[in-house]
Each structure stands twice: as C-alpha cells, then as structure tokens.
Amino acid sequence: xxxxxxxxxxxxxxxxxxxxxxxxxxxxxxxxxxxxxxxxxxxxxxxxxxxxxxxxxxxxxxxxxxxxxxxxxxxxxxxxxxxxxxxxxxxxxxxxxxxxxxxxxxxxxxxxxxxxxxxxxxxxxxxxxxxxxxxxxxxxxxxxxxxxxxxxxxxxxxxxxxxxxxxxxxxxxxxxxxxxxxxxxxxxxxxxxxxxxxxxxxxxxxxxxxxxxxxxxxxxxxxxxxxxxxxxxxxxxxxxxxxxxx
Numbered sequence: 221x222x223x224x225x226x227x228x229x230x231x232x233x234x235x236x237x238x239x240x241x242x243x244x245x246x247x248x249x250x251x252x253x254x255x256x257x258x259x260x261x262x263x264x265x266x267x268x269x270x271x272x273x274x275x276x277x278x279x280x281x282x283x284x285x286x287x288x289x290x291x292x293x294x295x296x297x298x299x300x301x302x303x304x305x306x307x308x309x310x311x312x313x314x315x316x317x318x319x320x321x322x323x324x325x326x327x328x329x330x331x332x333x334x335x336x337x338x339x340x341x342x343x344x345x346x347x348x349x350x351x352x353x354x355x356x357x358x359x360x361x362x363x364x365x366x367x368x369x370x371x372x373x374x375x376x377x378x379x380x381x382x383x384x385x386x387x388x389x390x391x392x393x394x395x396x397x398x399x400x401x402x403x404x405x406x407x408x409x410x411x412x413x414x415x416x417x418x419x420x421x422x423x424x425x426x427x428x429x430x431x432x433x434x435x436x437x438x439x440x441x442x443x444x445x446x447x448x449x450x451x452x453x454x455x456x457x458x459x460x461x462x463x464x465x466x
Contacts, residue, residue, distance in 0.1 A: 222345070223257035225276060226267035230292060233320040234265060237348025258283040263341065266291040266301075270462055277304035284308055288338050290345070294364050295462025298331030298357060309334045311342045314363050315349060317371040324350035327363040365455035373451075378403055 222242050224231045235242045258264055258280040268276050270293045281304060289310045291301055298310040310331035318324040326346040330339050339354065346352045355363060378399050385395035410421060426432035439445075 221261040222263045222265065223261035224265045224267050225254050225257050225280070226269075226272075228267065228269075229317075229320060230315060231265075231267035233324075233349060234267060234292075234315075234345065237319070237322065238345055254279050255283055258287070261287065263288045263290065263345075265345075266293060268293060270295050273301075274304070277301060281305050288334075288341060290342055294368060295361075295459045297360075297463050298329070298334075300463065302331055302333070307333055309338050311338055312357065312360065313342060313346060314360055314368050315346060316367050319346075319349035322348070322350055325367050326350065326352050327355045327360065327367065328352060329355055329357040329360060361456040361459040362452075364459045365452045369455045373448075374403065 222238060224235055224242055227235075254276055264280070264284060264287055266273065266276060266289065273291075273293050273296050284305055285308070287308070289301060289305065289308055290313060291298075291310065292313045292315055294314065296312070298312050301310045301312075302308060308331075311328055311334050312331070313326050313328050315326040316324050319326065326349060328339060328342050328346065343352050343354075378396075381402075382392075382396040382399040385398060386392055390398070406421075410416075410418070422436070426436055
C-alpha cells in the first residue's frame with residue numbers, strides 16, 4: 221500500500237500515475253492525518269513543501285520503521301530525512317511539472333539504507349509520470365536547476381517570444397499560439413530524433429544569411445548563453461541553501 225502525504229499538484233500527479241490504491245494525507249481525501257497515512261502503508265511518499273518537511277518528519281517518525289520513504293521535496297537531502305527518522309530506507313526524487321500530464325522527467329537517488337529493490341519500486345512509481353533517471357545525490361541541486369525549474373524557463377521564454385511578436389504587430393492570441401506551437405513542435409522533433417544534437421538542429425533551421433541567423437546573432441552578442449548559465453547556477457545555489465537551513 222502507498223500513502224502520499226501532501227495532496228498538492230504533484231501529489232495528485234503521482235497518484236494518477238500509480239496503478240494501485242493510494243491513501244492521501246489531506247483533508248479533501250480519504251485520510252485526514254499523516255500518522256494514519258504512515259501506519260497504513262509500506263511506501264510513504266512525502267510530497268510536502270520543503271518548509272513543512274521538518275514538522276511532518278517529526279510527526280511520522282515513530283510509525284515508519286521498515287517502510288520505504290520517498291521524498292520529492294527540493295533541497296531536502298536523504299541524510300536530513302534519515303537524521304529525523306532514524307535508520308530508514310529513503311529515496312529522494314526530483315520530478316517536474318510536466319509529470320502532471322505524463323510527460324515529466326524524474327531523477328532518483330537512494331539514501332544510505334536504500335536497497336536496490338527500493339530504487340526499482342521508486343522507478344516504477346515515477347515511470348507512470350514520464351521518464352526516470354538515476355543520479356548521484358550530489359547532482360540533485362543541478363537536476364533541480366535544470367529539469368525541476370526548467371518548465372518555468374520555457375513558460376517565460378514563450379511569453380517573451382509572444383510579446384516580441386506582438387511588438388511586431390501580431391494580434392496577442394495569434395502571437396502566443398505561434399510561439400507555443402513553435403516550441404512544442406520543436407520539442408517533438410527533437411524527441412523523435414535523439415541522435416541529432418541541439419547544435420545540429422539549430423543549423424538545420426538557421427540558413428546562412430537568413431532571418432534565424434539574424435536573431436541568433438543578437439542572442440550571441442547579448443551573451444544569452446552566459447545569462448542562462450548564471451540563472452541555472454543561481455537556482456542550484458538556492459537548492460543548496462535550502463538544505464543548509466535544515
């Protein structure tokens with residue numbers, strides 16, 4: 221049996237991808253308290269906000285012996301969970317927003333006491349939400365900055381591209397439709413041709429002396445690559461800061 225403590229968007233997305241009965245610790249679901257959720261299940265998924273984690277861990281600590289604990293909280297290490305719960309099997313996961321529609325990607329890493337079977341169980345659970353990769357825990361801050369926060373970068377760039385289209389005279393709705401379709405279509409092409417690098421795709425679109433090349437020249441002059449690198453570094457640093465506060 222699986223329990224999910226925290227029934228926000230990601231908690232509900234995880235539940236939708238699990239082909240089994242799920243208990244929620246949420247006032248709108250079938251279980252109303254965290255202790256009951258912890259007691260009833262062999263697998264407890266912690267889908268709470270990082271700032272709420274300490275309180276939840278303290279509450280469930282007496283009831284999770286011999287259970288698998290899966291945490292999706294950003295910036296909360298397996299070690300900090302082990303310190304709060306004792307010698308427990310912990311797997312940390314960083315999913316992302318597209319998991320809500322089965323198109324996400326989740327990175328998983330095991331704690332000191334996690335068994336290979338625990339990682340397999342976690343893999344099966346999150347495979348229902350999209351792709352799953354296994355990484356070393358020291359890479360989780362970078363994962364958070366790239367794929368965890370990545371959808372927001374896409375939304376922002378889509379908004380900015382659409383707004384730029386409006387500035388060129390396009391009607392607002394049409395500008396957004398064009399920008400959104402360009403990115404969604406490009407992502408689909410890339411996913412179907414994984415043997416082709418992103419740099420090669422750029423060259424396929426940007427003909428010499430053409431319109432795309434003119435735009436790319438501005439990106440290069442304004443050092444867009446450096447801006448993105450700094451932004452991702454800042455997100456990773458913030459993830460590290462969240463852990464240090466525990």
